[in-house]
Amino acid sequence: MERMKIGKEKFGDFLTALDKQLYAPQKVGETLRFVPVTPENKLDLEFSNTTVPPKSVLFPQVETLYQYELGKTDLNLPDGGEERVLVGVRPCDARAMAIVDNLFSWDIDDPYYLAKREKTTVIGLACSEPGMNCFCTSVGGGPASTEGLDLLLTDLGEVFLLQSLTEKGKRLCQEAEGTLEQATEEEVTSAEKLHQEAAGKIVRNIDTGGISEKLPELWDSSLWQDVSEACLGCGTCTFLCPTCHCFDIQDEAEGLEGRRCRVWDSCMFSEYTLHASGHNPRPTRRERTRNRVNHKYSYFVTKFERTACVGCGRCINLCPVNIDILNILAEVIKEAI
Protein backbone atom coordinates (compact mmCIF):
# COMPACT_ATOMS: atom_id res chain seq x y z
CA MET A 1 0.00 0.00 0.00
CA GLU A 2 1.44 3.29 -1.05
CA ARG A 3 1.64 5.93 1.66
CA MET A 4 1.57 9.50 0.48
CA LYS A 5 1.09 12.75 2.29
CA ILE A 6 -0.28 16.12 1.47
CA GLY A 7 0.20 19.42 3.21
CA LYS A 8 -3.10 20.72 4.54
CA GLU A 9 -2.57 24.02 2.69
CA LYS A 10 -2.41 22.03 -0.54
CA PHE A 11 -5.48 19.88 0.14
CA GLY A 12 -7.76 22.40 -1.57
CA ASP A 13 -5.56 22.21 -4.69
CA PHE A 14 -5.66 18.42 -4.55
CA LEU A 15 -9.45 18.44 -4.61
CA THR A 16 -9.65 21.12 -7.30
CA ALA A 17 -7.29 19.10 -9.51
CA LEU A 18 -9.77 16.21 -9.47
CA ASP A 19 -12.33 18.12 -11.49
CA LYS A 20 -15.24 16.11 -10.10
CA GLN A 21 -18.26 17.15 -8.08
CA LEU A 22 -17.12 17.18 -4.47
CA TYR A 23 -19.41 16.39 -1.55
CA ALA A 24 -18.24 17.26 1.94
CA PRO A 25 -19.77 17.82 5.39
CA GLN A 26 -21.44 21.20 5.70
CA LYS A 27 -23.74 22.66 8.28
CA VAL A 28 -27.26 22.87 6.83
CA GLY A 29 -29.53 24.45 9.41
CA GLU A 30 -28.95 22.46 12.58
CA THR A 31 -27.55 19.40 10.87
CA LEU A 32 -24.16 18.48 9.49
CA ARG A 33 -24.53 16.58 6.24
CA PHE A 34 -22.78 15.85 2.94
CA VAL A 35 -23.64 18.48 0.34
CA PRO A 36 -21.97 19.60 -2.90
CA VAL A 37 -18.91 21.78 -2.27
CA THR A 38 -19.17 25.18 -3.96
CA PRO A 39 -16.68 28.06 -4.05
CA GLU A 40 -18.75 29.77 -1.33
CA ASN A 41 -18.68 27.02 1.26
CA LYS A 42 -15.32 26.29 2.81
CA LEU A 43 -14.17 22.74 3.31
CA ASP A 44 -14.03 22.03 7.02
CA LEU A 45 -12.82 18.64 8.16
CA GLU A 46 -12.91 19.45 11.87
CA PHE A 47 -15.90 17.40 12.92
CA SER A 48 -16.72 14.31 14.94
CA ASN A 49 -19.26 12.86 12.53
CA THR A 50 -22.08 14.19 10.39
CA THR A 51 -25.64 14.16 11.68
CA VAL A 52 -26.88 12.68 8.39
CA PRO A 53 -24.71 9.84 7.08
CA PRO A 54 -23.27 10.06 3.56
CA LYS A 55 -25.85 7.49 2.42
CA SER A 56 -27.88 10.58 1.54
CA VAL A 57 -25.62 11.10 -1.50
CA LEU A 58 -25.93 7.54 -2.87
CA PHE A 59 -29.49 6.95 -1.70
CA PRO A 60 -31.10 10.39 -1.48
CA GLN A 61 -33.98 10.99 0.91
CA VAL A 62 -36.15 11.75 -2.11
CA GLU A 63 -35.11 10.38 -5.49
CA THR A 64 -36.90 10.57 -8.83
CA LEU A 65 -37.37 7.16 -10.44
CA TYR A 66 -38.90 8.69 -13.55
CA GLN A 67 -40.90 11.70 -14.65
CA TYR A 68 -43.98 11.91 -16.83
CA GLU A 69 -46.60 14.28 -18.04
CA LEU A 70 -50.05 13.55 -16.68
CA GLY A 71 -52.34 12.13 -19.34
CA LYS A 72 -49.34 10.82 -21.31
CA THR A 73 -47.41 7.58 -20.98
CA ASP A 74 -43.80 8.53 -21.78
CA LEU A 75 -41.56 7.80 -18.81
CA ASN A 76 -38.41 9.89 -18.61
CA LEU A 77 -35.64 8.23 -16.66
CA PRO A 78 -32.89 10.29 -15.05
CA ASP A 79 -29.33 9.80 -16.32
CA GLY A 80 -26.73 8.02 -14.22
CA GLY A 81 -25.37 11.26 -12.76
CA GLU A 82 -21.96 12.86 -12.54
CA GLU A 83 -18.62 11.60 -11.23
CA ARG A 84 -18.44 12.42 -7.54
CA VAL A 85 -15.95 12.46 -4.74
CA LEU A 86 -17.08 12.20 -1.14
CA VAL A 87 -14.56 13.91 1.11
CA GLY A 88 -14.28 13.26 4.83
CA VAL A 89 -16.30 10.06 5.20
CA ARG A 90 -15.78 8.42 8.58
CA PRO A 91 -14.67 4.78 8.39
CA CYS A 92 -17.90 3.55 10.01
CA ASP A 93 -20.01 5.21 7.32
CA ALA A 94 -17.82 3.78 4.57
CA ARG A 95 -18.30 0.28 6.01
CA ALA A 96 -22.03 0.99 5.97
CA MET A 97 -21.83 1.59 2.22
CA ALA A 98 -20.12 -1.77 1.75
CA ILE A 99 -22.92 -3.36 3.79
CA VAL A 100 -25.72 -1.63 1.90
CA ASP A 101 -24.06 -2.65 -1.41
CA ASN A 102 -25.16 -6.20 -0.58
CA LEU A 103 -28.80 -5.21 -0.45
CA PHE A 104 -28.85 -3.10 -3.58
CA SER A 105 -27.04 -5.72 -5.65
CA TRP A 106 -28.53 -9.03 -4.49
CA ASP A 107 -30.68 -10.88 -7.01
CA ILE A 108 -31.77 -7.83 -8.99
CA ASP A 109 -29.50 -4.79 -9.30
CA ASP A 110 -30.83 -1.44 -8.17
CA PRO A 111 -29.69 0.79 -11.05
CA TYR A 112 -30.18 4.09 -9.22
CA TYR A 113 -27.99 3.24 -6.25
CA LEU A 114 -25.38 1.25 -8.18
CA ALA A 115 -24.89 3.91 -10.88
CA LYS A 116 -24.12 6.49 -8.21
CA ARG A 117 -21.96 4.09 -6.25
CA GLU A 118 -19.94 3.28 -9.36
CA LYS A 119 -19.35 6.95 -10.11
CA THR A 120 -18.42 7.88 -6.55
CA THR A 121 -14.93 7.84 -5.07
CA VAL A 122 -14.84 7.86 -1.28
CA ILE A 123 -12.13 9.69 0.63
CA GLY A 124 -12.21 8.68 4.27
CA LEU A 125 -10.97 10.49 7.33
CA ALA A 126 -9.67 8.37 10.19
CA CYS A 127 -11.10 9.19 13.61
CA SER A 128 -8.80 10.47 16.33
CA GLU A 129 -11.47 11.48 18.82
CA PRO A 130 -14.30 8.91 18.81
CA GLY A 131 -17.67 10.11 20.05
CA MET A 132 -19.03 9.06 23.42
CA ASN A 133 -21.41 6.48 21.91
CA CYS A 134 -19.14 5.15 19.19
CA PHE A 135 -18.83 1.35 19.24
CA CYS A 136 -17.36 0.51 15.83
CA THR A 137 -14.79 -1.85 17.38
CA SER A 138 -17.62 -4.03 18.76
CA VAL A 139 -19.07 -4.68 15.30
CA GLY A 140 -15.93 -5.40 13.30
CA GLY A 141 -14.83 -1.86 12.45
CA GLY A 142 -12.35 0.62 13.85
CA PRO A 143 -11.36 4.31 13.77
CA ALA A 144 -9.19 3.68 10.70
CA SER A 145 -11.07 0.81 9.10
CA THR A 146 -10.68 0.92 5.32
CA GLU A 147 -13.60 -1.15 4.00
CA GLY A 148 -15.74 0.85 1.57
CA LEU A 149 -13.08 3.55 1.19
CA ASP A 150 -10.95 4.38 -1.83
CA LEU A 151 -8.57 6.64 0.08
CA LEU A 152 -7.97 7.12 3.77
CA LEU A 153 -6.70 10.36 5.28
CA THR A 154 -5.14 10.55 8.70
CA ASP A 155 -4.76 13.97 10.23
CA LEU A 156 -1.14 14.41 11.39
CA GLY A 157 -1.44 18.08 12.28
CA GLU A 158 0.36 19.90 9.44
CA VAL A 159 -0.24 17.17 6.88
CA PHE A 160 -2.68 14.40 6.01
CA LEU A 161 -1.22 10.94 5.59
CA LEU A 162 -2.96 9.51 2.54
CA GLN A 163 -3.41 5.79 1.88
CA SER A 164 -4.64 4.76 -1.52
CA LEU A 165 -6.78 1.64 -1.13
CA THR A 166 -8.38 0.86 -4.48
CA GLU A 167 -7.98 1.43 -8.21
CA LYS A 168 -10.34 4.39 -7.90
CA GLY A 169 -8.18 5.81 -5.14
CA LYS A 170 -5.05 5.31 -7.20
CA ARG A 171 -6.58 7.12 -10.16
CA LEU A 172 -7.48 10.02 -7.94
CA CYS A 173 -3.90 10.29 -6.70
CA GLN A 174 -2.62 10.20 -10.27
CA GLU A 175 -4.96 13.00 -11.27
CA ALA A 176 -3.64 15.23 -8.52
CA GLU A 177 -0.10 13.89 -8.47
CA GLY A 178 1.58 17.27 -8.25
CA THR A 179 0.16 17.98 -4.80
CA LEU A 180 1.34 14.73 -3.17
CA GLU A 181 4.62 13.73 -1.59
CA GLN A 182 5.99 10.43 -0.36
CA ALA A 183 5.31 9.98 3.38
CA THR A 184 8.21 9.30 5.72
CA GLU A 185 8.56 6.20 7.93
CA GLU A 186 7.95 8.37 11.00
CA GLU A 187 4.75 9.76 9.57
CA VAL A 188 3.46 6.28 8.79
CA THR A 189 4.33 5.12 12.31
CA SER A 190 2.73 8.09 13.98
CA ALA A 191 -0.47 7.56 11.96
CA GLU A 192 -0.61 3.94 13.09
CA LYS A 193 -0.07 5.09 16.67
CA LEU A 194 -2.91 7.60 16.30
CA HIS A 195 -5.21 4.85 15.02
CA GLN A 196 -4.40 2.63 17.98
CA GLU A 197 -4.89 5.46 20.44
CA ALA A 198 -8.23 6.32 18.89
CA ALA A 199 -9.40 2.71 19.24
CA GLY A 200 -8.37 2.87 22.89
CA LYS A 201 -10.54 5.94 23.42
CA ILE A 202 -13.72 4.05 22.52
CA VAL A 203 -15.50 3.60 25.82
CA ARG A 204 -18.52 1.58 24.76
CA ASN A 205 -17.92 -2.07 24.06
CA ILE A 206 -20.09 -5.14 23.76
CA ASP A 207 -19.47 -8.73 22.74
CA THR A 208 -21.85 -9.20 19.80
CA GLY A 209 -20.73 -12.80 19.21
CA GLY A 210 -23.64 -15.20 18.76
CA ILE A 211 -26.25 -12.44 18.93
CA SER A 212 -27.77 -13.43 15.58
CA GLU A 213 -28.59 -16.87 16.98
CA LYS A 214 -29.72 -15.54 20.36
CA LEU A 215 -32.26 -13.07 18.96
CA PRO A 216 -34.70 -15.59 17.44
CA GLU A 217 -34.82 -17.43 20.79
CA LEU A 218 -36.07 -14.25 22.45
CA TRP A 219 -38.95 -13.68 20.03
CA ASP A 220 -41.64 -13.79 22.72
CA SER A 221 -39.54 -12.24 25.47
CA SER A 222 -41.01 -9.41 27.55
CA LEU A 223 -37.80 -7.47 26.88
CA TRP A 224 -39.27 -6.09 23.63
CA GLN A 225 -42.11 -4.49 25.54
CA ASP A 226 -39.67 -3.08 28.09
CA VAL A 227 -37.16 -1.62 25.64
CA SER A 228 -39.81 -0.07 23.39
CA GLU A 229 -41.95 1.43 26.14
CA ALA A 230 -40.41 4.90 25.78
CA CYS A 231 -40.27 4.88 21.96
CA LEU A 232 -42.10 7.75 20.27
CA GLY A 233 -42.00 6.12 16.83
CA CYS A 234 -40.22 9.16 15.38
CA GLY A 235 -38.01 7.09 13.09
CA THR A 236 -34.82 9.11 13.76
CA CYS A 237 -32.86 5.96 14.61
CA THR A 238 -33.53 4.52 11.17
CA PHE A 239 -33.49 7.67 9.02
CA LEU A 240 -30.05 8.58 10.34
CA CYS A 241 -28.69 5.04 10.42
CA PRO A 242 -26.05 4.63 7.72
CA THR A 243 -27.14 1.03 6.99
CA CYS A 244 -30.91 1.57 7.02
CA HIS A 245 -32.15 1.45 3.46
CA CYS A 246 -35.92 1.09 3.57
CA PHE A 247 -37.93 3.19 1.19
CA ASP A 248 -41.41 3.94 0.00
CA ILE A 249 -42.42 4.65 -3.61
CA GLN A 250 -44.75 7.59 -4.09
CA ASP A 251 -46.18 9.56 -6.97
CA GLU A 252 -46.11 13.35 -6.90
CA ALA A 253 -47.92 15.57 -9.34
CA GLU A 254 -48.19 19.31 -9.72
CA GLY A 255 -50.05 20.75 -12.66
CA LEU A 256 -49.27 18.39 -15.51
CA GLU A 257 -45.82 17.45 -14.23
CA GLY A 258 -45.61 14.18 -12.40
CA ARG A 259 -42.93 11.94 -11.01
CA ARG A 260 -42.69 8.60 -9.30
CA CYS A 261 -40.03 8.80 -6.62
CA ARG A 262 -38.65 6.81 -3.78
CA VAL A 263 -38.40 8.31 -0.34
CA TRP A 264 -36.79 7.08 2.85
CA ASP A 265 -39.15 5.10 5.01
CA SER A 266 -38.78 3.53 8.42
CA CYS A 267 -39.79 0.23 9.99
CA MET A 268 -40.52 2.27 13.11
CA PHE A 269 -43.62 3.79 11.48
CA SER A 270 -46.95 1.97 11.87
CA GLU A 271 -47.94 2.58 8.26
CA TYR A 272 -44.82 0.85 7.02
CA THR A 273 -46.43 -2.59 7.28
CA LEU A 274 -50.12 -1.61 7.37
CA HIS A 275 -52.19 -3.76 4.99
CA ALA A 276 -54.93 -2.26 2.83
CA SER A 277 -57.38 -4.39 4.84
CA GLY A 278 -56.44 -2.52 8.03
CA HIS A 279 -54.56 -5.52 9.40
CA ASN A 280 -51.07 -4.70 10.65
CA PRO A 281 -48.57 -7.50 11.23
CA ARG A 282 -46.50 -5.15 13.43
CA PRO A 283 -49.23 -3.29 15.27
CA THR A 284 -47.22 -1.72 18.12
CA ARG A 285 -43.78 -0.31 18.83
CA ARG A 286 -42.93 -3.59 20.55
CA GLU A 287 -43.04 -5.50 17.25
CA ARG A 288 -41.42 -2.65 15.36
CA THR A 289 -38.49 -2.34 17.76
CA ARG A 290 -38.09 -6.11 17.70
CA ASN A 291 -37.94 -5.97 13.92
CA ARG A 292 -35.36 -3.16 13.88
CA VAL A 293 -33.00 -5.00 16.21
CA ASN A 294 -33.58 -8.40 14.60
CA HIS A 295 -33.06 -7.01 11.13
CA LYS A 296 -29.70 -5.48 11.99
CA TYR A 297 -28.27 -8.27 14.10
CA SER A 298 -30.03 -11.40 12.83
CA TYR A 299 -32.02 -11.25 9.56
CA PHE A 300 -29.32 -9.36 7.66
CA VAL A 301 -26.72 -11.76 9.04
CA THR A 302 -28.76 -14.74 7.82
CA LYS A 303 -29.11 -13.23 4.39
CA PHE A 304 -25.77 -11.50 3.79
CA GLU A 305 -23.53 -12.99 6.48
CA ARG A 306 -22.80 -9.69 8.16
CA THR A 307 -24.28 -7.36 10.74
CA ALA A 308 -26.15 -4.32 9.48
CA CYS A 309 -24.66 -2.05 12.13
CA VAL A 310 -21.35 -0.19 12.07
CA GLY A 311 -21.41 1.25 15.58
CA CYS A 312 -21.61 4.91 14.53
CA GLY A 313 -23.73 5.67 17.58
CA ARG A 314 -26.18 7.99 15.80
CA CYS A 315 -29.28 6.09 16.91
CA ILE A 316 -28.10 6.47 20.50
CA ASN A 317 -26.97 10.09 20.25
CA LEU A 318 -30.07 11.31 18.45
CA CYS A 319 -32.91 9.33 20.03
CA PRO A 320 -35.17 11.89 21.74
CA VAL A 321 -35.99 9.48 24.56
CA ASN A 322 -32.52 7.96 25.03
CA ILE A 323 -33.22 4.48 23.74
CA ASP A 324 -29.82 2.87 23.53
CA ILE A 325 -29.24 -0.04 21.18
CA LEU A 326 -26.24 -1.23 23.19
CA ASN A 327 -28.44 -1.49 26.26
CA ILE A 328 -30.95 -3.49 24.22
CA LEU A 329 -28.18 -5.81 23.03
CA ALA A 330 -26.94 -6.14 26.61
CA GLU A 331 -30.46 -7.24 27.63
CA VAL A 332 -30.51 -9.74 24.77
CA ILE A 333 -27.18 -11.21 25.87
CA LYS A 334 -28.27 -11.33 29.51
CA GLU A 335 -31.59 -13.04 28.75
CA ALA A 336 -30.23 -15.53 26.26
CA ILE A 337 -27.82 -17.05 28.77
Place this chain on the structure above:
Amino acid sequence: MKENANPYKPEIVTIEDTWQETYGDRAIKTFKVVLDDEEARENWSHRPGQCAMIGVLGVGESMISISCSPTEGKFLRFSVMRAGKVTQALHELEPGDKMTVRGPYGNSFPVDEWKGKNILTIGGGIGQAPLRPIIEYVKANRADYKNLSLIYGARTSADLCFKSEFEALNDRDDINYHLSIDIEEEGWPHYVGFVPSLLMEVNPSPENTIAITCGPPVMINFVLQNLKQLNFTDEQIYTTLENRMKCGIGKCGRCNVAHLYVCKDGPVFSYATLKSIPEAFA
Protein backbone atom coordinates in the same frame (compact mmCIF):
# COMPACT_ATOMS: atom_id res chain seq x y z
CA MET B 1 -29.08 4.28 -17.42
CA LYS B 2 -30.02 1.33 -19.61
CA GLU B 3 -33.79 1.24 -19.81
CA ASN B 4 -34.10 -2.51 -19.91
CA ALA B 5 -31.94 -2.76 -16.81
CA ASN B 6 -34.35 -0.70 -14.75
CA PRO B 7 -36.61 -2.91 -12.66
CA TYR B 8 -38.62 0.09 -11.43
CA LYS B 9 -39.71 1.15 -14.89
CA PRO B 10 -43.21 -0.22 -15.56
CA GLU B 11 -44.85 -1.26 -18.78
CA ILE B 12 -47.78 0.79 -19.97
CA VAL B 13 -50.90 -1.33 -20.39
CA THR B 14 -54.31 -0.67 -21.89
CA ILE B 15 -57.45 -1.84 -20.16
CA GLU B 16 -59.42 -4.08 -22.52
CA ASP B 17 -62.28 -5.01 -20.27
CA THR B 18 -63.54 -4.55 -16.72
CA TRP B 19 -66.03 -6.39 -14.53
CA GLN B 20 -67.60 -4.96 -11.42
CA GLU B 21 -67.42 -8.05 -9.20
CA THR B 22 -68.92 -6.52 -6.07
CA TYR B 23 -70.29 -3.16 -4.96
CA GLY B 24 -70.14 -1.05 -1.80
CA ASP B 25 -67.36 0.56 0.25
CA ARG B 26 -64.93 -2.19 -0.52
CA ALA B 27 -66.06 -2.90 -4.06
CA ILE B 28 -64.04 -5.31 -6.17
CA LYS B 29 -63.39 -4.64 -9.84
CA THR B 30 -61.60 -6.94 -12.28
CA PHE B 31 -59.40 -5.54 -15.05
CA LYS B 32 -58.24 -7.34 -18.15
CA VAL B 33 -55.19 -5.50 -19.51
CA VAL B 34 -52.80 -5.86 -22.43
CA LEU B 35 -49.22 -4.59 -22.53
CA ASP B 36 -48.83 -1.81 -25.10
CA ASP B 37 -45.27 -2.71 -26.08
CA GLU B 38 -45.43 -5.63 -28.47
CA GLU B 39 -42.04 -7.07 -27.53
CA ALA B 40 -42.77 -6.80 -23.83
CA ARG B 41 -46.15 -8.45 -24.39
CA GLU B 42 -44.54 -11.39 -26.18
CA ASN B 43 -41.80 -11.72 -23.56
CA TRP B 44 -44.10 -11.48 -20.57
CA SER B 45 -44.43 -14.72 -18.67
CA HIS B 46 -45.88 -15.40 -15.26
CA ARG B 47 -46.81 -18.43 -13.20
CA PRO B 48 -49.90 -19.01 -11.02
CA GLY B 49 -49.43 -17.29 -7.66
CA GLN B 50 -47.24 -14.41 -8.80
CA CYS B 51 -48.20 -10.78 -8.35
CA ALA B 52 -47.49 -7.49 -10.09
CA MET B 53 -47.17 -3.83 -9.17
CA ILE B 54 -49.99 -2.02 -10.89
CA GLY B 55 -50.43 1.71 -10.81
CA VAL B 56 -51.87 4.94 -12.05
CA LEU B 57 -49.41 7.69 -13.03
CA GLY B 58 -49.81 10.61 -10.70
CA VAL B 59 -51.35 8.47 -7.96
CA GLY B 60 -49.14 5.49 -7.16
CA GLU B 61 -48.66 1.73 -7.30
CA SER B 62 -50.12 -1.26 -5.43
CA MET B 63 -49.07 -4.90 -5.37
CA ILE B 64 -51.92 -7.03 -6.70
CA SER B 65 -52.12 -10.78 -7.43
CA ILE B 66 -52.27 -11.71 -11.06
CA SER B 67 -55.66 -13.38 -11.16
CA CYS B 68 -55.30 -15.19 -14.49
CA SER B 69 -53.33 -18.20 -15.59
CA PRO B 70 -50.75 -17.80 -18.38
CA THR B 71 -52.71 -20.51 -20.20
CA GLU B 72 -55.59 -18.07 -20.77
CA GLY B 73 -53.79 -15.85 -23.29
CA LYS B 74 -51.51 -12.85 -23.78
CA PHE B 75 -53.26 -10.64 -21.28
CA LEU B 76 -53.31 -10.05 -17.55
CA ARG B 77 -56.18 -9.91 -15.10
CA PHE B 78 -56.27 -8.18 -11.76
CA SER B 79 -59.13 -8.18 -9.27
CA VAL B 80 -58.76 -5.11 -7.11
CA MET B 81 -60.59 -4.26 -3.91
CA ARG B 82 -61.11 -0.55 -3.36
CA ALA B 83 -59.28 0.09 -0.11
CA GLY B 84 -57.08 3.16 -0.48
CA LYS B 85 -55.81 5.95 -2.69
CA VAL B 86 -54.37 3.87 -5.52
CA THR B 87 -57.14 1.28 -5.66
CA GLN B 88 -59.71 4.10 -5.66
CA ALA B 89 -57.99 5.61 -8.72
CA LEU B 90 -57.85 2.18 -10.36
CA HIS B 91 -61.58 1.73 -9.82
CA GLU B 92 -62.23 4.91 -11.77
CA LEU B 93 -60.54 3.46 -14.88
CA GLU B 94 -62.54 2.07 -17.78
CA PRO B 95 -61.74 0.12 -20.96
CA GLY B 96 -59.29 2.08 -23.12
CA ASP B 97 -57.60 3.73 -20.11
CA LYS B 98 -53.93 3.20 -19.27
CA MET B 99 -52.29 1.71 -16.22
CA THR B 100 -48.68 0.89 -15.32
CA VAL B 101 -47.65 -2.70 -14.63
CA ARG B 102 -44.30 -4.09 -13.52
CA GLY B 103 -43.43 -7.61 -12.57
CA PRO B 104 -44.24 -10.44 -12.32
CA TYR B 105 -42.98 -10.77 -8.77
CA GLY B 106 -42.48 -13.54 -6.30
CA ASN B 107 -42.42 -17.31 -6.38
CA SER B 108 -45.43 -19.31 -7.51
CA PHE B 109 -47.58 -22.29 -6.68
CA PRO B 110 -45.54 -25.42 -7.48
CA VAL B 111 -48.09 -26.62 -10.04
CA ASP B 112 -45.59 -29.01 -11.65
CA GLU B 113 -44.94 -30.77 -8.35
CA TRP B 114 -48.68 -31.08 -7.88
CA LYS B 115 -49.22 -33.09 -11.04
CA GLY B 116 -51.16 -36.28 -10.37
CA LYS B 117 -52.73 -34.91 -7.21
CA ASN B 118 -56.17 -33.74 -6.14
CA ILE B 119 -56.34 -29.95 -5.90
CA LEU B 120 -58.52 -28.29 -3.29
CA THR B 121 -58.77 -24.48 -3.09
CA ILE B 122 -60.32 -22.77 -0.08
CA GLY B 123 -60.96 -19.07 -0.58
CA GLY B 124 -62.63 -16.22 1.22
CA GLY B 125 -63.65 -12.85 -0.26
CA ILE B 126 -60.95 -11.24 -2.40
CA GLY B 127 -58.73 -14.21 -1.46
CA GLN B 128 -60.22 -16.05 -4.43
CA ALA B 129 -58.19 -13.80 -6.76
CA PRO B 130 -54.79 -15.51 -6.19
CA LEU B 131 -56.53 -18.93 -6.31
CA ARG B 132 -58.17 -18.32 -9.68
CA PRO B 133 -54.92 -18.83 -11.68
CA ILE B 134 -54.53 -22.31 -10.15
CA ILE B 135 -58.09 -23.22 -11.11
CA GLU B 136 -57.59 -21.96 -14.67
CA TYR B 137 -54.20 -23.63 -14.92
CA VAL B 138 -55.60 -26.98 -13.80
CA LYS B 139 -58.56 -26.58 -16.18
CA ALA B 140 -56.13 -25.96 -19.05
CA ASN B 141 -54.03 -28.99 -18.07
CA ARG B 142 -56.89 -31.09 -16.79
CA ALA B 143 -55.38 -34.51 -17.56
CA ASP B 144 -52.36 -33.73 -15.35
CA TYR B 145 -54.42 -33.43 -12.18
CA LYS B 146 -57.00 -35.56 -10.38
CA ASN B 147 -60.03 -34.06 -8.60
CA LEU B 148 -60.42 -30.30 -8.61
CA SER B 149 -62.56 -29.03 -5.73
CA LEU B 150 -63.28 -25.41 -4.91
CA ILE B 151 -64.55 -24.03 -1.63
CA TYR B 152 -65.33 -20.35 -1.64
CA GLY B 153 -67.25 -18.04 0.64
CA ALA B 154 -68.03 -14.40 1.28
CA ARG B 155 -70.19 -12.44 3.70
CA THR B 156 -73.20 -12.24 1.36
CA SER B 157 -73.96 -13.50 -2.12
CA ALA B 158 -73.31 -9.98 -3.39
CA ASP B 159 -69.75 -10.18 -2.03
CA LEU B 160 -68.78 -13.26 -4.07
CA CYS B 161 -66.32 -12.71 -6.93
CA PHE B 162 -66.29 -14.58 -10.25
CA LYS B 163 -69.93 -15.70 -9.77
CA SER B 164 -70.59 -16.40 -13.44
CA GLU B 165 -67.45 -18.52 -13.63
CA PHE B 166 -68.67 -20.67 -10.74
CA GLU B 167 -72.09 -21.02 -12.38
CA ALA B 168 -70.42 -22.14 -15.60
CA LEU B 169 -68.90 -25.05 -13.67
CA ASN B 170 -72.39 -26.55 -13.36
CA ASP B 171 -71.87 -27.84 -16.90
CA ARG B 172 -68.70 -29.72 -15.96
CA ASP B 173 -68.60 -32.98 -14.05
CA ASP B 174 -64.83 -32.86 -13.52
CA ILE B 175 -64.87 -29.92 -11.10
CA ASN B 176 -66.95 -29.65 -7.97
CA TYR B 177 -67.46 -26.46 -6.07
CA HIS B 178 -69.02 -25.39 -2.76
CA LEU B 179 -70.07 -21.85 -2.03
CA SER B 180 -70.96 -20.28 1.29
CA ILE B 181 -72.27 -17.02 2.65
CA ASP B 182 -72.17 -15.96 6.28
CA ILE B 183 -75.82 -14.96 6.68
CA GLU B 184 -78.99 -16.68 5.42
CA GLU B 185 -80.47 -15.19 2.22
CA GLU B 186 -83.72 -16.08 0.52
CA GLY B 187 -83.23 -18.35 -2.45
CA TRP B 188 -79.58 -19.13 -1.64
CA PRO B 189 -79.09 -22.77 -2.65
CA HIS B 190 -75.64 -23.26 -1.12
CA TYR B 191 -74.14 -23.42 2.36
CA VAL B 192 -74.73 -20.77 5.01
CA GLY B 193 -71.88 -20.32 7.49
CA PHE B 194 -68.18 -19.60 7.58
CA VAL B 195 -65.67 -21.08 5.16
CA PRO B 196 -63.84 -23.17 7.81
CA SER B 197 -67.17 -24.84 8.73
CA LEU B 198 -67.98 -25.49 5.08
CA LEU B 199 -64.60 -27.16 4.81
CA MET B 200 -65.57 -29.59 7.60
CA GLU B 201 -68.91 -30.16 5.88
CA VAL B 202 -67.21 -31.01 2.58
CA ASN B 203 -64.83 -33.23 4.55
CA PRO B 204 -62.16 -33.70 1.85
CA SER B 205 -59.81 -36.64 2.10
CA PRO B 206 -56.16 -35.70 2.59
CA GLU B 207 -55.18 -38.69 0.47
CA ASN B 208 -52.97 -37.39 -2.39
CA THR B 209 -54.48 -33.89 -2.00
CA ILE B 210 -53.00 -30.40 -1.95
CA ALA B 211 -55.03 -27.73 -0.14
CA ILE B 212 -54.45 -24.08 -0.96
CA THR B 213 -56.13 -21.38 1.10
CA CYS B 214 -56.31 -17.61 0.67
CA GLY B 215 -58.48 -15.12 2.45
CA PRO B 216 -58.64 -12.91 5.53
CA PRO B 217 -56.05 -13.86 8.22
CA VAL B 218 -58.77 -14.98 10.65
CA MET B 219 -60.29 -17.32 8.06
CA ILE B 220 -56.88 -18.75 7.15
CA ASN B 221 -56.13 -19.49 10.80
CA PHE B 222 -59.32 -21.52 11.23
CA VAL B 223 -58.95 -23.22 7.85
CA LEU B 224 -55.44 -24.32 8.86
CA GLN B 225 -56.74 -25.74 12.15
CA ASN B 226 -59.50 -27.59 10.36
CA LEU B 227 -57.20 -28.98 7.68
CA LYS B 228 -55.03 -30.36 10.47
CA GLN B 229 -58.14 -31.92 11.99
CA LEU B 230 -58.84 -33.53 8.62
CA ASN B 231 -55.31 -35.00 8.83
CA PHE B 232 -53.67 -32.89 6.15
CA THR B 233 -49.90 -32.68 6.74
CA ASP B 234 -48.12 -29.29 6.87
CA GLU B 235 -46.50 -30.09 3.53
CA GLN B 236 -49.90 -30.57 1.85
CA ILE B 237 -51.12 -27.08 2.81
CA TYR B 238 -50.24 -23.88 0.96
CA THR B 239 -51.22 -20.26 1.44
CA THR B 240 -50.06 -16.84 0.30
CA LEU B 241 -48.91 -13.92 2.42
CA GLU B 242 -50.07 -10.54 1.22
CA ASN B 243 -47.82 -8.12 3.06
CA ARG B 244 -47.55 -4.48 2.12
CA MET B 245 -44.97 -4.16 -0.65
CA LYS B 246 -43.44 -1.27 -2.55
CA CYS B 247 -40.50 -2.39 -4.68
CA GLY B 248 -41.21 -6.03 -5.49
CA ILE B 249 -37.49 -6.82 -5.77
CA GLY B 250 -36.32 -7.29 -2.19
CA LYS B 251 -34.96 -3.79 -1.54
CA CYS B 252 -37.54 -1.56 0.11
CA GLY B 253 -37.70 -3.73 3.23
CA ARG B 254 -41.30 -3.72 4.41
CA CYS B 255 -42.65 -7.10 3.31
CA ASN B 256 -40.18 -9.08 5.40
CA VAL B 257 -41.23 -11.94 7.62
CA ALA B 258 -38.04 -12.53 9.58
CA HIS B 259 -35.22 -12.85 7.02
CA LEU B 260 -37.56 -13.67 4.13
CA TYR B 261 -39.05 -11.15 1.73
CA VAL B 262 -42.61 -11.95 0.71
CA CYS B 263 -41.96 -10.32 -2.69
CA LYS B 264 -39.03 -12.66 -3.39
CA ASP B 265 -39.38 -15.75 -1.17
CA GLY B 266 -43.19 -15.62 -1.26
CA PRO B 267 -46.02 -14.87 -1.67
CA VAL B 268 -46.60 -18.65 -1.79
CA PHE B 269 -45.55 -20.58 1.30
CA SER B 270 -46.25 -24.08 2.48
CA TYR B 271 -47.64 -24.33 5.99
CA ALA B 272 -44.49 -26.28 6.86
CA THR B 273 -42.33 -23.26 5.95
CA LEU B 274 -44.60 -20.73 7.63
CA LYS B 275 -44.60 -22.64 10.89
CA SER B 276 -40.84 -22.22 11.13
CA ILE B 277 -41.05 -18.40 10.87
CA PRO B 278 -42.09 -16.72 14.10
CA GLU B 279 -43.58 -13.64 12.44
CA ALA B 280 -45.55 -15.42 9.73
CA PHE B 281 -48.90 -15.45 11.51
CA ALA B 282 -48.67 -11.96 13.01
